[in-house]
Amino acid sequence: MKNKAKLLTYPYIVWMGLFIILPVLLVFLYSITFNEINNIKTISFTINNYKMFFTPVYIQVTLRSIYLAALSTIICLALGYPIAMIIANSKMTSKSILLLLFILPMWMNMLLRTYAWMTILGNNGLINTLLANLGLPTLNLLYNNGAVILGMVYNFIPFMVLPIYTTLSKMDNSLIEVSEDLGANKVQTFIKVIFPLSLPGVISGIIMVFMPAVSSFVIPKLLGGGKDALIGTLIEKLFSLGDWNFGSAVSIVMMFIILLSMAVMNRFDVDKEGGAGLW
Amino acid sequence: MKKKIIELKNITKNFNDETVLDNINLYVNENEFVTLLGPSGCGKTTTLRIIGGFETPTEGNLFFDGKIINDIPPYKRQINTVFQKYALFPHLNVFENIAFGLKIKKLKKSEITYKVNKILKLVGLENFCNRDINSLSGGQQQRIAIARALVNEPKVLLLDEPLGALDLKLRKEMQIELKNMQKRIGITFVYVTHDQEEALTMSDTVAILNEGVIQQIGTPVDIYNEPKNAFVANFIGESNIIDGIMLDDYKVMFCNKVFTCVDKGFSKDENIDVVIRPEDLVITDENKGLLKGVIKSVIFKGVHYEMLVNAEDFEFMVHSTLKFPLGSNVGLTLTPEDIHIMKKSNN
Missing domain, CATH: 3.40.50.300 (P-loop containing nucleotide triphosphate hydrolases)
Structure with a gap:
């Protein structure tokens, strides 16, 4: 019986080896070599790719990416928590409609949604046309950090709302009643009971927003105009220019940034219920 | 106060x-x-x-x-x-x-x-x-x-x-x-x-x-x-609840027999519930009891035996520390104080 169950895992192990572990190893190999690695005889190792990354230009790119992703995550949390609370506290019938409204945009292609923002924010876009018609000065809304953050918040907020909503709706209502019974008003109950108990959801929300936000390249490219490079756009550019070795080094560094941030979040997630528990 | x-x-x-x-x-x-x-x-x-x-x-x-x-x-x-x-x-x-x-x-x-x-x-x-x-x-x-x-x-x-x-x-x-x-x-x-x-x-x-x-x-x-x-009688402890008719003060009829009881103040021939606690019923010889019945089941409950006695088409639950053989013919007695008369609930 035990052996049979073990047999069933083999296809998955092969799959993981072939499509997850091998590619990561290849990326790592690229990051520590010169040029092509097609010919094993001519392969030669170097740490120059990493050395190059740790120069002010690229450090700045990394910090900018982390800053924008962190800001987007904070905004997602600030907006998403109340939304999750409203959905969790609404009646059964309106609950499913509200949830659907939130998930519905996710069924649409992300590229399409981002293009839509371009037509809204652009110089001849919806908002500026409206302002011009009203005789007001037009604004530079597109191709700046604000537009990038807006795009990230818009695209990633469902990933913040859903895990928080799940922990809130799973919460035992009698705990809230006990808190009120013991003399805590609504605000005190929120601070002392509801929020601490929803932390696992908050943490997995943060991870699920921060991860794609720090590595995103479509949104900064379209809404940021690619003026200020971010890690995601940098990797994309390096690979399209053919510098696979440096591109791979940047990718490995980003992997470590994400790994590190998950490890940090993991320390807060006492119950190991959030997505950080995966690690 | x-x-x-x-x-x-x-x-x-x-x-x-x-x-x-x-x-x-x-x-x-x-x-x-x-x-x-x-x-x-x-x-x-x-x-x-x-x-x-x-x-x-x-x-x-x-x-x-x-x-x-x-x-x-x-x-x-x-x-x-x-x-x-x-x-x-x-x-x-x-x-x-x-x-x-x-x-x-x-x-x-x-x-x-x-x-x-x-x-x-x-x-x-x-x-x-x-x-x-x-x-x-x-x-x-x-x-x-x-x-x-x-x-x-x-x-x-x-x-x-x-x-x-x-x-x-x-x-x-x-x-x-x-x-x-x-x-x-x-x-x-x-x-x-x-x-x-x-x-x-x-x-x-x-x-x-x-x-x-x-x-x-x-x-x-x-x-x-x-x-x-x-309802209360049945919920608090176990009870035998039997349909009965109050013939007169202190006189009640159930199981086709007339019994003396301690209740009064009901209207004549009023339909009532008779409640008898299982521990108040006493099993006697067949000929000495007020009712005649057959033991239908005997269950050991620790301190007492719980027996079902079929008498006059009603299954009486009886609690007794004495065990009687299954299927034997027995009599049941009870004192007037053990018969509780209750008004029929409205539903």
């Missing part, structure tokens, strides 16, 4: 057109142990939740110390509740759970520590301060939940089936312990249970509910000996 601390006047509660409580009138005296007893879905928990402030009555008024408190939120009431499933905060340890209410009241740290330690001693869990809630057994969690409510020194403590999840032996221990605790600290307990034995053991007063209506309020002894209707 005892002081009424809580009074429910004509309380009615509807949930979506469904009446859960129908015109409840009940008062609780200071330092009294009152139990709301009834089968599940009878409205006893709803009554408790109205007193606690978690539900508002659809009609009627709730008085606390003579003042109407219908719309006072729970956190402003001098009432604390022990919830059915303990509802301990999983993110806090034992000390923090108990200190929760005191911290809200912004008491001094030293005072909080003193009070928490004192209450932990009362519930017999000293040295448990830093324990994780999940590392406690059911009985210990129960004590912590009680301690967390009691530490706030409420005027009234509400308990919603607090012993329901414990095993029989622990439950019996906790019953006695709770009762002692209530006597010692002298606060009012309103207790909800569906366990009739628990209600009889612990309470000063028992209120029996069924389908949102109070059936009877009285001391455990009164309720056991003088049940007001067939």
Whole structure:
């Protein structure tokens, strides 16, 4: 019986080896070599790719990416928590409609949604046309950090709302009643009971927003105009220019940034219920 | 003169057109142990939740110390509740759970520590301060939940089936312990249970509910000996309930026989319920009994045997320490005091 169950895992192990572990190893190999690695005889190792990354230009790119992703995550949390609370506290019938409204945009292609923002924010876009018609000065809304953050918040907020909503709706209502019974008003109950108990959801929300936000390249490219490079756009550019070795080094560094941030979040997630528990 | 601390006047509660409580009138005296007893879905928990402030009555008024408190939120009431499933905060340890209410009241740290330690001693869990809630057994969690409510020194403590999840032996221990605790600290307990034995053991007063209506309020002894209707008789202990006709004062007919009884004041030939406790029936020789029957089943119950005796097309349940062989012909006797006559309930 035990052996049979073990047999069933083999296809998955092969799959993981072939499509997850091998590619990561290849990326790592690229990051520590010169040029092509097609010919094993001519392969030669170097740490120059990493050395190059740790120069002010690229450090700045990394910090900018982390800053924008962190800001987007904070905004997602600030907006998403109340939304999750409203959905969790609404009646059964309106609950499913509200949830659907939130998930519905996710069924649409992300590229399409981002293009839509371009037509809204652009110089001849919806908002500026409206302002011009009203005789007001037009604004530079597109191709700046604000537009990038807006795009990230818009695209990633469902990933913040859903895990928080799940922990809130799973919460035992009698705990809230006990808190009120013991003399805590609504605000005190929120601070002392509801929020601490929803932390696992908050943490997995943060991870699920921060991860794609720090590595995103479509949104900064379209809404940021690619003026200020971010890690995601940098990797994309390096690979399209053919510098696979440096591109791979940047990718490995980003992997470590994400790994590190998950490890940090993991320390807060006492119950190991959030997505950080995966690690 | 005892002081009424809580009074429910004509309380009615509807949930979506469904009446859960129908015109409840009940008062609780200071330092009294009152139990709301009834089968599940009878409205006893709803009554408790109205007193606690978690539900508002659809009609009627709730008085606390003579003042109407219908719309006072729970956190402003001098009432604390022990919830059915303990509802301990999983993110806090034992000390923090108990200190929760005191911290809200912004008491001094030293005072909080003193009070928490004192209450932990009362519930017999000293040295448990830093324990994780999940590392406690059911009985210990129960004590912590009680301690967390009691530490706030409420005027009234509400308990919603607090012993329901414990095993029989622990439950019996906790019953006695709770009762002692209530006597010692002298606060009012309103207790909800569906366990009739628990209600009889612990309470000063028992209120029996069924389908949102109070059936009877009285001391455990009164309720056991003088049940007001067939429902109460059946719910409190086991009973034989037989259709009968009141022929005259002190004269009742059931099972095609006329018996002398101690009840009067019914109209002539009124249809009534006759209630006979299984322990009041005595099995005798076939020819000596008032009724003749056959033993249909014998079950050993520990202290006594529970036997079903078929007599005149009615199956009487009889409790006796003596065992009679299955299928034997026997007689049944009873004294007039053992025949309880009840008015037919309206439904």
